[in-house]
Amino acid sequence: MAFSAKIIQPLPLFTTRSDNKNINNLSSPFVGSTYKLRLPTPIISSSRPHFGSASVVAVKSEVIKDSKKPKSDASSNLLITKEEGLEVYEDMILGRAFEDMCAQMYYRGKMFGFVHLYNGQEAVSSGFIKLLKKEDSVVSTYRDHVHALSKGVPASQVMSELFGKTTGCCRGQGGSMHMFSKEHNVLGGFAFIGEGIPVATGAAFTSKYRREVLKEADCDHVTMAFFGDGTCNNGQFFECLNMAALWKLPIIFVVENNLWAIGMSHLRATSDPQIWKKGPAFGMPGVHVDGMDVLKVREVAKEAVGRARRGEGPTLIECETYRFRGHSLADPDELRDPAEKAHYAARDPITSLKKYMVENNLATEAELKAIEKKIDEVIEEAVEFAEESPAPSRSQLLENVFADPKGFGIGPDGKYRCEDPKFTEGTAQV
Amino acid sequence: MWGIIRQSAGNRGLSISKSQFRCLVQGARSYSSASKEMTVRDALNSALDEEMSADPKVFIMGEEVGEYQGAYKITKGLLDKYGPDRVIDTPITEAGFTGIAVGAAYHSLKPVVEFMTFNFSMQAIDHIINSAAKSNYMSAGQISVPIVFRGPNGAAAGVGAQHSQCYAAWFGACPGLKVLAPYSSEDARGLLKAAIRDPDPVVFLENELLYGESFPVSAEVLDSSFCLPIGKAKIEREGKDVTITTFSKMVGFALKAAEILEKEGISAEVINLRSIRPLDRATINSSVRKTNRLVTVEEGFPQHGVGAEICASVVEESFEYLDAPVERIAGADVCMPYAANLERLAVPQIEDIVRAAKRACYRSTSMAATG
Ligand SMILES: Cc1ncc(C[n+]2csc(CCOP(=O)(O)OP(=O)(O)O)c2C)c(N)n1
Ligand SMILES: [Mg+2]
Numbered sequence: 001m002a003f004s005a006k007i008i009q010p011l012p013l014f015t016t017r018s019d020n021k022n023i024n025n026l027s028s029p030f031v032g033s034t035y036k037l038r039l040p041t042p043i044i045s046s047s048r049p050h051f052g053s054a055s056v057v058a059v060k061s062e063v064i065k066d067s068k069k070p071k072s073d074a075s076s077n078l079l080i081t082k083e084e085g086l087e088v089y090e091d092m093i094l095g096r097a098f099e100d101m102c103a104q105m106y107y108r109g110k111m112f113g114f115v116h117l118y119n120g121q122e123a124v125s126s127g128f129i130k131l132l133k134k135e136d137s138v139v140s141t142y143r144d145h146v147h148a149l150s151k152g153v154p155a156s157q158v159m160s161e162l163f164g165k166t167t168g169c170c171r172g173q174g175g176s177m178h179m180f181s182k183e184h185n186v187l188g189g190f191a192f193i194g195e196g197i198p199v200a201t202g203a204a205f206t207s208k209y210r211r212e213v214l215k216e217a218d219c220d221h222v223t224m225a226f227f228g229d230g231t232c233n234n235g236q237f238f239e240c241l242n243m244a245a246l247w248k249l250p251i252i253f254v255v256e257n258n259l260w261a262i263g264m265s266h267l268r269a270t271s272d273p274q275i276w277k278k279g280p281a282f283g284m285p286g287v288h289v290d291g292m293d294v295l296k297v298r299e300v301a302k303e304a305v306g307r308a309r310r311g312e313g314p315t316l317i318e319c320e321t322y323r324f325r326g327h328s329l330a331d332p333d334e335l336r337d338p339a340e341k342a343h344y345a346a347r348d349p350i351t352s353l354k355k356y357m358v359e360n361n362l363a364t365e366a367e368l369k370a371i372e373k374k375i376d377e378v379i380e381e382a383v384e385f386a387e388e389s390p391a392p393s394r395s396q397l398l399e400n401v402f403a404d405p406k407g408f409g410i411g412p413d414g415k416y417r418c419e420d421p422k423f424t425e426g427t428a429q430v
Numbered sequence: 431m432w433g434i435i436r437q438s439a440g441n442r443g444l445s446i447s448k449s450q451f452r453c454l455v456q457g458a459r460s461y462s463s464a465s466k467e468m469t470v471r472d473a474l475n476s477a478l479d480e481e482m483s484a485d486p487k488v489f490i491m492g493e494e495v496g497e498y499q500g501a502y503k504i505t506k507g508l509l510d511k512y513g514p515d516r517v518i519d520t521p522i523t524e525a526g527f528t529g530i531a532v533g534a535a536y537h538s539l540k541p542v543v544e545f546m547t548f549n550f551s552m553q554a555i556d557h558i559i560n561s562a563a564k565s566n567y568m569s570a571g572q573i574s575v576p577i578v579f580r581g582p583n584g585a586a587a588g589v590g591a592q593h594s595q596c597y598a599a600w601f602g603a604c605p606g607l608k609v610l611a612p613y614s615s616e617d618a619r620g621l622l623k624a625a626i627r628d629p630d631p632v633v634f635l636e637n638e639l640l641y642g643e644s645f646p647v648s649a650e651v652l653d654s655s656f657c658l659p660i661g662k663a664k665i666e667r668e669g670k671d672v673t674i675t676t677f678s679k680m681v682g683f684a685l686k687a688a689e690i691l692e693k694e695g696i697s698a699e700v701i702n703l704r705s706i707r708p709l710d711r712a713t714i715n716s717s718v719r720k721t722n723r724l725v726t727v728e729e730g731f732p733q734h735g736v737g738a739e740i741c742a743s744v745v746e747e748s749f750e751y752l753d754a755p756v757e758r759i760a761g762a763d764v765c766m767p768y769a770a771n772l773e774r775l776a777v778p779q780i781e782d783i784v785r786a787a788k789r790a791c792y793r794s795t796s797m798a799a800t801g
Contacts (some may be wrong), residue, residue, distance in 0.1 A: 165769070175588070175589070263494050269521040
């Protein structure tokens with residue numbers, strides 16, 4: 001009996017090709033509905049028009065790259081336009097600079113608790129989220145600052161939240177692991193593994209419901225759920241792959257496979273480490289992409305967003321990426337092999353994009369420098385803003401527990417009676 | 431709290447419930463004369479180590495318990511000593527591995543399941559309640575479940591609403607579970623050993639903020655046969671004017687409050703519950719019968735809390751001894767806020783305990799004490 005065989009890092013590159021034989025077997029009768037598989041006569045009910053056929057594909061980024069010509073600029077062979085490139089570059093720089101500042105502020109005692117930084121994974125957030133509309137939703141984990149930034153939550157509001165100030169995007173109540181913004185459809189940082197996946201699937205369900213039940217014909221909103229490799233061993237992941245495929249929900253499951261779950265290597269935790277393969281198993285496309293290459297990420301993301309918007313159902317995308325820092329700022333990070341770290345550090349997604357842009361004359365060094373300078377200012381301002389913002393007042397403690405707090409310490413004037421010592425029975429006089 | 435029905439108060443005596451303790455009762459003896467100090471972390475680690483070495487059926491499973499040496503280093507060194515077959519790193523699948531551990535316990539193995547924090551036990555709640563706690567009953571005693579669920583519980587610092595709450599009252603409400611909450615290193619060692627040796631499911635609620643704290647330990651506590659009885663509270667400090675009941679980290683707060691109160695001429699008796707379920711009603715009630723005043727302290731939510739249960743017990747059994755309304759100190763009735771100033775307001779502070787004790791003793795209190 002050996003439960004934990006030691007496996008040598010770094011993770012060998014994925015070598016398996018997509019298994020076409022298997023997929024062909026699956027595609028025709030299966031079509032995204034296990035329901036049909038079990039019943040001799042398929043139930044075709046008009047209330048379920050979405051149970052049509054969907055081809056089940058399992059692709060890897062190489063496949064996509066070979067089969068697709070870049071759409072952004074048909075006349076050239078470039079993978080991205082200048083404007084898109086600059087937007088993505090700026091977003092990646094913003095993510096990186098913001099997180100570096102967080103580390104500084106954490107060590108200065110300005111933010112507290114668990115702070116999980118995103119350094120190294122920027123190609124995923126920027127590559128996916130920059131394709132979304134404001135109405136589209138993003139659901140994240142505890143490693144959520146950068147997803148919120150990419151979705152458009154101002155850096156000042158995220159920083160202020162981390163400082164625990166009233167001007168934060170959740171008035172200092174949520175903190176690092178719980179970024180929410182209704183305005184930007186950031187539906188949360190979920191701190192528990194797997195939790196965000198069903199909630200995201202619920203958001204996608206809502207889009208479909210609005211379109212089909214509430215007859216809002218133009219509701220083509222899509223949802224992206226971001227989560228890690230370790231999370232793909234949790235049941236909620238599998239449960240939602242099933243329901244999303246079964247009901248053809250407009251969702252993209254984005255796995256940020258950074259090869260580690262705290263100190264647990266992906267290879268020690270997962271019987272078949274190729275996560276993308278689980279897509280076809282549930283009747284949806286499964287894609288593997290180099291998550292350190294924002295251009296490749298964008299390509300597969302575009303395709304998946306298109307599929308979701310057209311009502312053709314979900315996609316599972318595994319992005320192979322790496323975190324450049326420890327799991328959180330409290331993690332001693334002693335288990336990862338320095339050679340592995342160096343391998344991925346050399347593949348920094350920001351450097352790669354910069355190189356691509358400059359080599360293909362999409363941007364000059366000076367233009368990119370200007371972006372970096374602009375972002376430095378944004379971050380400085382965010383810190384100043386957070387620093388100068390007020391801490392929550394005492395009365396805020398009791399607020400927001402309910403949407404309708406009647407009966408919960410509300411005085412005749414409609415305000416919280418925080419002075420009422422019997423209200424909380426706890427810290428007697430709140 | 432005065433509205434609680436005095437149900438069956440007549441036939442309820444004060445005697446300790448007669449559950450069989452499998453280890454020698456060391457009870458409320460104090461070991462303060464000890465010379466050696468030990469952290470709670472080392473106390474837990476040594477207890478695990480000794481029980482694993484004594485019984486090959488004991489194994490530990492959970493996230494990061496092996497190669498990472500435990501998220502909070504409680505299992506440090508155990509992988510090296512006992513190997514990956516007995517110190518098992520699991521994927522992040524609480525529902526799955528908790529159920530697997532329960533299944534192993536059905537077949538007389540003795541799993542110790544570590545939850546990285548008890549918050550994550552929520553994903554395994556079905557197996558804790560429905561599989562572990564109920565099997566002995568449903569099978570009419572054919573299948574017992576000797577399992578320990580352990581990990582840090584309660585408010586941590588700066589981690590927000592999802593990572594910061596106390597589950598003592600939640601698990602304390604469930605038949606079939608024994609629920610322990612150690613405070614000192616002596617508690618940690620003695621109770622964890624008792625939990626592992628116990629034939630029933632035990633929920634063992636540690637506190638992250640106590641792991642690094644050192645406490646004096648006697649030679650007796652350090653002996654590998656040392657064990658504490660489940661269901662027995664410890665009187666940490668004797669007093670005659672007011673009884674303060676509490677558990678886990680709040681015991682330290684209550685002891686500090688008692689020192690402050692002493693300077694003001696109030697002699698507080700501090701009861702460290704150690705066991706949430708069974709609850710040592712006998713010790714609580716005999717203390718209240720002596721002091722005639724009660725302050726309950728816990729970090730968890732007030733409604734249906736441990737304090738509420740203690741109030742009920744005292745109202746049922748010692749109503750006529752009470753000279754003042756029971757004072758209940760608990761966490762505020764809100765999710766844990768992130769902002770540091772709000773977080774401080776949401777959990778009980780030493781001043782709150784002092785103020786409540788004075789109120790119970792009809793001493794004037796200053797309303798401005800809370801920051
Ligand atoms: C239910 C649950 N169990 C345990 C944890 C503790 N935990 C926090 S992050 C983490 C590792 C997650 O790894 P992965 O999914 O790969 O995401 P990454 O941190 O690498 O981005 C664990 C085990 C948790 N948050 N929730
Ligand atoms: Mg990971």
